[in-house]
Amino acid sequence: MRNRWLSENRTQVSILFVLFVLLLLFIISSPRTFLSGDIYAAFMSTIPFSMIMALSLTLVVICGEMDLSFPSIMGFCGYVFTQVFHATRSVALALLVCVVVGLIAGYLNGLLVVKLRLPSLVVTIGTQFFWAGLTQVLCQGLGKTLVPTKESPLYYLLVGRVLGKIPAQIFWAVVVGFFLWLVLNRHRFGAHIYYTGDNEASARVMGVNVDRVKIIVFTQMGGFAAFAGVLASLEVLYFWPTLGQGYLLKTIAAVFLGGTPVEGGVGTIFGTFIGAIIIGILEAGIIAMGLSGFWTQLVYGLIIVISIAIHSVLRRRVA
Amino acid sequence: MAEPSEVLVKMVNIRKSFGHVEVLRGVDFEVGYNEIVGLLGDNGAGKSTLIKILTGVHQPDSGEIYWKGKKLVNYSVAKARELGIETVFQERALSEQHSLWRNIFMGREITNRWGFIDIRKQREEAERIIREYMGFTSSALSVDAIVGTMSGGEKQGVAIARALHFQADLIILDEPTTGLSLSETQKVLSFVEEIKKKGKSAIFITHNIYHVYPVADRIVILDRGRVVGEFMKAAISLEKLVEKLYLVARTGRLNDEGEVSQKTPTTPHGLESLMP
Numbered sequence: 125m126r127n128r129w130l131s132e133n134r135t136q137v138s139i140l141f142v143l144f145v146l147l148l149l150f151i152i153s154s155p156r157t158f159l160s161g162d163i164y165a166a167f168m169s170t171i172p173f174s175m176i177m178a179l180s181l182t183l184v185v186i187c188g189e190m191d192l193s194f195p196s197i198m199g200f201c202g203y204v205f206t207q208v209f210h211a212t213r214s215v216a217l218a219l220l221v222c223v224v225v226g227l228i229a230g231y232l233n234g235l236l237v238v239k240l241r242l243p244s245l246v247v248t249i250g251t252q253f254f255w256a257g258l259t260q261v262l263c264q265g266l267g268k269t270l271v272p273t274k275e276s277p278l279y280y281l282l283v284g285r286v287l288g289k290i291p292a293q294i295f296w297a298v299v300v301g302f303f304l305w306l307v308l309n310r311h312r313f314g315a316h317i318y319y320t321g322d323n324e325a326s327a328r329v330m331g332v333n334v335d336r337v338k339i340i341v342f343t344q345m346g347g348f349a350a351f352a353g354v355l356a357s358l359e360v361l362y363f364w365p366t367l368g369q370g371y372l373l374k375t376i377a378a379v380f381l382g383g384t385p386v387e388g389g390v391g392t393i394f395g396t397f398i399g400a401i402i403i404g405i406l407e408a409g410i411i412a413m414g415l416s417g418f419w420t421q422l423v424y425g426l427i428i429v430i431s432i433a434i435h436s437v438l439r440r441r442v443a
Numbered sequence: 444m445a446e447p448s449e450v451l452v453k454m455v456n457i458r459k460s461f462g463h464v465e466v467l468r469g470v471d472f473e474v475g476y477n478e479i480v481g482l483l484g485d486n487g488a489g490k491s492t493l494i495k496i497l498t499g500v501h502q503p504d505s506g507e508i509y510w511k512g513k514k515l516v517n518y519s520v521a522k523a524r525e526l527g528i529e530t531v532f533q534e535r536a537l538s539e540q541h542s543l544w545r546n547i548f549m550g551r552e553i554t555n556r557w558g559f560i561d562i563r564k565q566r567e568e569a570e571r572i573i574r575e576y577m578g579f580t581s582s583a584l585s586v587d588a589i590v591g592t593m594s595g596g597e598k599q600g601v602a603i604a605r606a607l608h609f610q611a612d613l614i615i616l617d618e619p620t621t622g623l624s625l626s627e628t629q630k631v632l633s634f635v636e637e638i639k640k641k642g643k644s645a646i647f648i649t650h651n652i653y654h655v656y657p658v659a660d661r662i663v664i665l666d667r668g669r670v671v672g673e674f675m676k677a678a679i680s681l682e683k684l685v686e687k688l689y690l691v692a693r694t695g696r697l698n699d700e701g702e703v704s705q706k707t708p709t710t711p712h713g714l715e716s717l718m719p
Contacts, residue, residue: 312558319549322538329536330550389540
């Protein structure tokens, strides 16, 4: 029984191990930083944005697809949120409109992939430029303040500090993670995502509506990118026209770090959750260790390559 | 047995062309209740087109299909499944990175009304299904086994067990033994016998007379869009059947003892691959 659990969850156990080793390394090398609560509060305020998108992207990758457009959808939806808020002064309405726009943008990705039978990598390179370009055209490079959102209780619900310390967004990331885990592991739809990614032809023969699965998977990606955009904008109380930039590779890396292979068919929410934490603490850890910021990318590269190598070896042993 | 008709499925004078190529030239084909029919034929003989018409993938240009005596109209893939016609493709309808129990219920999960899967029930059912349909295999299969780690014969067995469990009346086995080792082939043949024991029918499509002969009740030979031979196994020995196949290969026709013979002689070709 225990062996079965271990063999079924070996990728998740191994990525958790990588996280602990890293934390231990950071604590040993800079105990003052890594034994105080402040740095963890900082992590909890910044990690959730890419974590939420990484969790959502996990479904896309398991499905055997890829989405490169979510950072641009995040940016565009941040713009929509800001505009609707300034027009109506309602955070709730702005949030609603923004998420709906995100869902529509994701739906369009899915529609293009399914109906035109195009590779999602190609489609989302296109839509990535489209949404980023549209944002730039519309806001002409100008940002906008979101300070007045502080009047709304929703602000505190989304990015406030629980007990004066813990950023609320980390709870949202956990809620999103739990919800997506539930869908993926306990719901019929999640099973269909796995079958679609594993072998599309088989899934089709067995009556899985593969096209519908793909469209929904892309749609939810758009919705969560929009939600992450709102959180990220509210956290800094300002909408930057460059919102979303810099999230692409870190988010994708979190998914791969978490043990979801690019070929799809398998993968876990928990793995991505840990993967996103690793990506999120690396930069601070490297600098706290006394290495210059120049080292960050190099260490990123090393950790990612080592982790996916571990996953690949583990998977081969299972198969 | 009081059945509404004497045969399960009956295809009458089926014709089908793709462009100028006449693939099926008036084929009559039937499968009885609890009967295993071996369908032999070379590539291009029309086997797969005939099966695709039977499973609703293609529409015939002319001809009729009767299911339990009732003529089928507006026939489709969905309709075929509804009727209880299941096709077992070689390794094509499985999700290899997932467990046996998930594969058994693939696309037909046991869920509550909100669509959440009842994992415990599915595993228990899967356990019961492999005990019932695959219990005779020597290896003790676990329902948690990843399908990709199973042997070719076992995979075929999972697909057949799944079809039987979901009450298929007619199971179409598309080249189930191609590429399998001798012992794996034996396993698949045992699964076919299991279909017979459960009172269901099957069409066994193959190139290999030695694989289909032991399990078939009747053997139909298709050549270039026509049925050129039809034999009840009870009436012919394997040696005699092989002899007949040589005859078909040499002369393109069969002309003695009441076998279906061709209206027009054809030059012998293609059937060599049916030869041992």
